[in-house]
Amino acid sequence: MKTKKQGLIIGFILLALLFVGLYILENTLSSSTMLLTILKKGVIYALIAVSMNLLNGFTGLFSLGQAGFMLIGAYTYAILTIPVGMRSMIYQYYDGGIVQFAMPALVGILCAGLLAAFFAFLVGLPVLRLKSDYLAIATLGFAEIIRAIIQYEGLGPLTNGSNLLRRFPTFQSVLYPFAAAAICIGVIVLLINSTYGRAFKAIRDDEVAAEAMGINLFFHKQLSFVMSSFFAGIGGALLAMYQGSIQAATFKSTMTYEILLIVVIGGMGSVTGSVIASFLFVASSEWWLRFLDNEMFIGSFHMPLLRSGFRMVVFSVIIMAVVLFYRRGIMGDKEFSPTRIRNRLLNRKAGRNA
Amino acid sequence: MPDKMLELDDITMQFGGVVAVNNLSMFIDEGEIVALIGPNGAGKTTAFNCVTGVYKPTNGQVKYQGQVIVSNHPAGKMKALYAGENRDKYPQVVDPTPDKITRMGIGRTFQNIRLFKTQTVFENVLIATHLHRTSNPLSAAFRINWREERRMRELSLEMLDFVGLAAMKDELATSLPYGKQRRLEIARALATKPKLLLLDEPAAGMNPQETADLGRFIVEIKERFGLTIFLIEHHMDLVMDISERIYVIDFGKLIAHGEPHEIQDNPDVITAYLGVEDI
Amino acid sequence: MNGFERLFPYILAGVSVGGQYALIAIGYTMVYGILRLINFAHGDIFTVAGFFIVYMSATMPLVVSIPMTIILTVLLGFAVERVAYKPLREAPRMSIMISAIGVSYLLQNLMWYVTGGLAKQYPVIPWLSNSVTILSSTTKIVTIVTPVLTVTLVLLLLQLINHTKTGMAMRAVSRDFETAKLMGIKIDRVISVSFIIGSFLAAVGSLLYFTNYPTVTPTVGAMPGLKAFVAAVFGGIGSIPGAVVGAFLIGISENLIKAFGYSTFSDAFTFALLIIILLVRPTGLFGEKTIDKV
Numbered sequence: 001m002k003t004k005k006q007g008l009i010i011g012f013i014l015l016a017l018l019f020v021g022l023y024i025l026e027n028t029l030s031s032s033t034m035l036l037t038i039l040k041k042g043v044i045y046a047l048i049a050v051s052m053n054l055l056n057g058f059t060g061l062f063s064l065g066q067a068g069f070m071l072i073g074a075y076t077y078a079i080l081t082i083p084v085g086m087r088s089m090i091y092q093y094y095d096g097g098i099v100q101f102a103m104p105a106l107v108g109i110l111c112a113g114l115l116a117a118f119f120a121f122l123v124g125l126p127v128l129r130l131k132s133d134y135l136a137i138a139t140l141g142f143a144e145i146i147r148a149i150i151q152y153e154g155l156g157p158l159t160n161g162s163n164l165l166r167r168f169p170t171f172q173s174v175l176y177p178f179a180a181a182a183i184c185i186g187v188i189v190l191l192i193n194s195t196y197g198r199a200f201k202a203i204r205d206d207e208v209a210a211e212a213m214g215i216n217l218f219f220h221k222q223l224s225f226v227m228s229s230f231f232a233g234i235g236g237a238l239l240a241m242y243q244g245s246i247q248a249a250t251f252k253s254t255m256t257y258e259i260l261l262i263v264v265i266g267g268m269g270s271v272t273g274s275v276i277a278s279f280l281f282v283a284s285s286e287w288w289l290r291f292l293d294n295e296m297f298i299g300s301f302h303m304p305l306l307r308s309g310f311r312m313v314v315f316s317v318i319i320m321a322v323v324l325f326y327r328r329g330i331m332g333d334k335e336f337s338p339t340r341i342r343n344r345l346l347n348r349k350a351g352r353n354a
Numbered sequence: 355m356p357d358k359m360l361e362l363d364d365i366t367m368q369f370g371g372v373v374a375v376n377n378l379s380m381f382i383d384e385g386e387i388v389a390l391i392g393p394n395g396a397g398k399t400t401a402f403n404c405v406t407g408v409y410k411p412t413n414g415q416v417k418y419q420g421q422v423i424v425s426n427h428p429a430g431k432m433k434a435l436y437a438g439e440n441r442d443k444y445p446q447v448v449d450p451t452p453d454k455i456t457r458m459g460i461g462r463t464f465q466n467i468r469l470f471k472t473q474t475v476f477e478n479v480l481i482a483t484h485l486h487r488t489s490n491p492l493s494a495a496f497r498i499n500w501r502e503e504r505r506m507r508e509l510s511l512e513m514l515d516f517v518g519l520a521a522m523k524d525e526l527a528t529s530l531p532y533g534k535q536r537r538l539e540i541a542r543a544l545a546t547k548p549k550l551l552l553l554d555e556p557a558a559g560m561n562p563q564e565t566a567d568l569g570r571f572i573v574e575i576k577e578r579f580g581l582t583i584f585l586i587e588h589h590m591d592l593v594m595d596i597s598e599r600i601y602v603i604d605f606g607k608l609i610a611h612g613e614p615h616e617i618q619d620n621p622d623v624i625t626a627y628l629g630v631e632d633i
Numbered sequence: 634m635n636g637f638e639r640l641f642p643y644i645l646a647g648v649s650v651g652g653q654y655a656l657i658a659i660g661y662t663m664v665y666g667i668l669r670l671i672n673f674a675h676g677d678i679f680t681v682a683g684f685f686i687v688y689m690s691a692t693m694p695l696v697v698s699i700p701m702t703i704i705l706t707v708l709l710g711f712a713v714e715r716v717a718y719k720p721l722r723e724a725p726r727m728s729i730m731i732s733a734i735g736v737s738y739l740l741q742n743l744m745w746y747v748t749g750g751l752a753k754q755y756p757v758i759p760w761l762s763n764s765v766t767i768l769s770s771t772t773k774i775v776t777i778v779t780p781v782l783t784v785t786l787v788l789l790l791l792q793l794i795n796h797t798k799t800g801m802a803m804r805a806v807s808r809d810f811e812t813a814k815l816m817g818i819k820i821d822r823v824i825s826v827s828f829i830i831g832s833f834l835a836a837v838g839s840l841l842y843f844t845n846y847p848t849v850t851p852t853v854g855a856m857p858g859l860k861a862f863v864a865a866v867f868g869g870i871g872s873i874p875g876a877v878v879g880a881f882l883i884g885i886s887e888n889l890i891k892a893f894g895y896s897t898f899s900d901a902f903t904f905a906l907l908i909i910i911l912l913v914r915p916t917g918l919f920g921e922k923t924i925d926k927v
Contacts, residue, residue, distance in 0.1 A: 309742065
């Protein structure tokens with residue numbers, strides 16, 4: 001137990017150092033550098049990936065509905081927080097829109113999560129009884145239905161139909177999304193390590209045995225689904241704040257696939273894996289592989305293949321390689337653990353002395 | 355007369371045209387060790403599954419400590435196909451999920467070991483303590499339930515100690531040798547605090563020495579935890595050794611019932627297992 | 634103009650697009666029946682077939698492009714199975730589905746890269762694109778050809794499945810994978826044949842579909858693919874006639890919805906149908922119930 005407490009303290013110290021480091025970074029680099037963009041987007045994706053991992057990796061429920069709940073979160077936040085003065089301009093086709101009040105950002109974010117969780121509860125009622133493949137398509141279907149409904153012209157006064165929503169409060173500092181994500185991921189980790197988290201893993205490993213040990217499948221599946229969607233909703237709200245404007249059409253199933261692939265690369269069943277993979281994903285797609293998109297000349301030799309879009313092709317090939325050959329992902333189902341690293345170092349020392 | 359611990363009345367399980375269990379009626383009194391035997395495919399595990407809620411019986415009912423916990427009658431398509439008698443004898447439908455039945459105090463092990471593959475020995479047992487929790491997800495997440503959590507861990511350690519697996523508690527459950535995995539399954543079932551324990555072929559794959567040890571062990575846990583034991587087994591020495599009464603089924607139907615010595619000499623039983631001799 | 638005459642062009646369009654969905658749906662249902670895999674990449678293979686012809690017909694006559702497209706599409710389907718699905722046959726079910734998603738992602742990105750993000754125009758196939766007038770509504774010949782061709786191909790396929798040795802092998806494998814393997818059935822061959830047939834039908838479907846809707850973009854196949862999949866689920870996944878029935882139902886319904894003025898919901902109809910069928914009868918219209926042994 002002592003080593004566990006030590007691990008916790010080390011974890012907290014690292015987290016504090018991280019925040020200090022971010023603060024320094026932010027005040028020394030210009031605000032338009034790639035690094036800060038990557039950090040902001042990366043940590044938001046990290047939260048969303050962890051929320052998906054909770055459902056898919058830890059409870060074994062293959063759901064493809066993430067984009068739908070992110071969408072609900074993003075729109076709830078936007079609709080509730082656009083300043084009243086701006087509404088007539090943004091909702092120009094709908095006479096200023098139905099909602100004529102604005103909430104503070106934090107309340108908006110919370111409502112985003114709650115509404116996403118509520119819809120997840122409704123969707124879960126019929127859908128969670130289905131077998132895994134059918135669960136995947138049903139959740140995919142619901143996500144598309146949600147998207148279609150939000151884009152429906154008839155709901156324009158509320159959602160602005162297929163037009164953009166913007167001018168809602170956004171964040172400046174990178175510390176904002178980091179703090180939000182850290183809190184949310186922290187709660188998820190606490191849940192996973194609690195007795196309920198163990199029940200989730202039992203369901204993932206063997207539903208029949210879990211039931212025989214007294215675990216009610218439907219209740220726990222709903223719990224996992226609702227919690228996962230709550231955080232997906234918050235992630236959606238944060239994403240809206242990051243982008244500055246949102247449009248339902250961008251929350252397609254492709255977004256869910258990307259999150260899923262991030263989770264797979266990081267390791268299904270590993271929170272640290274999802275976090276690491278999120279940053280790798282965002283860095284690769286926004287930054288590192290960018291050079292592959294530019295025409296390149298060596299001397300007067302025009303490099304073939306290198307033009308716009310090549311980066312995503314290389315990226316997809318890398319993902320396929322991981323899926324086929326490194327199925328367990330970066331971390332498998334292990335977490336980053338200061339205690340484990342310490343033990344391994346100690347063992348090595350002991351081995352040398354023996 | 356006190357209620358029987360477990361009572362099966364006309365339990366029938368039909369899959370399409372196949373009648374796997376055919377009007378099986380039996381009972382177990384509190385504190386007994388009762389065995390259900392029969393050739394392969396006779397319907398024994400199916401009967402277990404009807405009791406624990408994994409299958410919805412086509413007809414019949416199960417009573418536990420005097421209460422009806424499972425009850426069904428042929429309905430829908432099955433009504434037309436139904437091959438048994440007692441068609442209208444059980445009009446009400448009581449259809450609990452398996453976890454509800456476990457919470458009532460009926461625990462079980464599986465014929466094909468079903469341990470939680472990604473979990474350690476200790477975690478496997480710890481998971482089985484979840485059903486008696488009183489904390490909600492939020493209080494569990496924020497460790498407000500730390501006392502309950504500690505109790506769950508102590509209980510799990512106690513069970514592991516009892517079956518002799520405490521030393522390997524942090525090993526992956528599937529890394530254990532076969533015989534120990536079976537013990538782990540029993541420890542796990544015990545952690546659900548059952549009053550009635552259903553053991554499905556606990557000695558499968560064991561040699562005579564291990565089987566004898568298991569027999570002693572089963573009697574020990576019965577005494578120690580005040581259990582009633584319902585056993586499916588093929589190892590006849592184990593069955594004859596520890597059972598107080600035996601039910602024999604073949605092709606889903608009850609063909610004999612009595613004490614071990616009666617069953618051993620019963621010609622119907624011998625025929626069922628060995629076939630009729632060609633004269 | 635009476636009600637029927639007003640609706641008739643929509644019904645025609647529905648029957649036509651329904652046939653195209655059916656050709657795609659068969660690929661989904663066959664693969665699921667045998668491998669229990671939702672081949673997320675199938676819709677993208679359909680789109681790639683569209684692009685094959687676009688690029689080839691720029692330099693070769695249609696007489697060559699069309700058969701070449703079909704051959705290349707079949708090869709692509711075969712290759713995808715060998716490279717991305719075969720290695721994961723022993724892996725847990727989720728892994729192979731994730732692989733399918735990965736392949737879909739890769740194909741889409743490849744198409745973006747090759748086309749530079751510009752929509753391409755489908756070449757005009759003579760005769761199929763000719764206009765014809767039925768009951769005072771003008772349409773293309775392809776609209777008539779599609780259902781006829783679809784039904785013919787389906788009947789041929791059913792003949793194959795029910796009256797040939799290969800077909801019997803396919804039915805055995807979809808019944809019980811393990812036992813079929815133990816009985817000596819060459820599983821690899823059966824699976825490859827399914828993918829080949831599925832890709833062939835998708836290629837034919839793309840020929841017909843893009844003649845009607847000639848703009849080809851990398852994501853244009855996603856919707857038809859999804860709708861075809863829903864059709865397969867509706868009909869009972871694993872049942873070819875079921876998939877065809879489902880496809881025509883979806884095609885006709887979505888066009889009727891457009892006829893009554895609710896175009897934005899024509900896509901949502903498909904999803905609503907999916908949800909309903911999964912709730913009411915998950916095994917689909919003609920599907921079989923299976924009981925898990927404990």
